[in-house]
Amino acid sequence: MLVAFSVAPSGTGRADGSVHDAVAAAVRIVRDSGLPNRTDSMFTTIEGEWDEVFDVIKRATEAVGHYGSRVSLVIKADIRPGYVDEIDGKVERLERELAGDSYTDD
Template identity: 75%
Template sequence: MIVAFSVAPSGGPAGTGDSASVHDAVAAAVRVVRDSGLPNRTSSMFTEIEGEWDEVMDVVKRATEAVAAYGTRVSLVLKADIRPGHTGELDGKLERLEAAIDEQK
């Protein structure tokens, strides 16, 4: 499966009322994803990660927990492409898209 997710804090650091830097919180989440060893890609709006259901969801959970340290509330947006038996789709989907675009020229 591929999961695209975005996670961000709000409400300032837990218990302080201070405003935390969103990019620091996102960096903490992305570090969890990169340290997982699973194929991943981060863009300006989402992080994508590919693997089996349990391992991907565990990474998303740990990334969300990492962000929780930066606010009293966490927002998580998640989209999943669940396709059993397929791997390498993080790049494969893009390669097929680019080939289709080239064919239309």
Template identity: 70%
Template sequence: MIVAFSVSPSGPAPDAGRPAEAADSPSSAPSDSVHEAVAAAVRIVRESGLPNRTSSMFTEIEGEWDEVMDVVKRATEAVGRYGSRVSLVLKADIRPGHTGELTGKVERLERAIAGQGAEPAGG
């Protein structure tokens, strides 16, 4: 199976023991960027050893149901340390008996695009 997922924190991060005066400083103001949280999630995916790739919007991972969902769970928990709640978007392609589809699907698409100028059979 292939899972494409995006995970992001929202809300204030749980108190990490910062002094009260630090919470009011401009340098501690919340940022719109979530790259540190996303980096924590992607690190877990890459350390899993499962085939994966990351784009600007999603991380894709391929494997068996239990192993993929375990990685997604751990990545989501890691992101949870950066906010009071977590948003998870997940899409799965569940195709028993098929492996190597993370790259295989793209390779088939590229071959189809390259042959786009060819006349259809029977035409």
């Protein structure tokens, strides 16, 4: 399964509203998990089995909780049994399609 999530604190007391330190704490947990992952400007995507993925998300959320009085968590999951390496596979199929090399299995 692929899970994209975004976690951020609120009530940090920071005048500039920056949450980069809290987000870094969450991403560090994801990267230390050893599961395939990718972080962009809005979400971190992680790939693995249900229990291991959600354990990592739980620990990342708990880490962010140390930076504010509340935590916002957004989760989107792609659950497709029997498929692995979709963190790269989905993007590769998209790029092939954009290049004009039609691909039928999404």
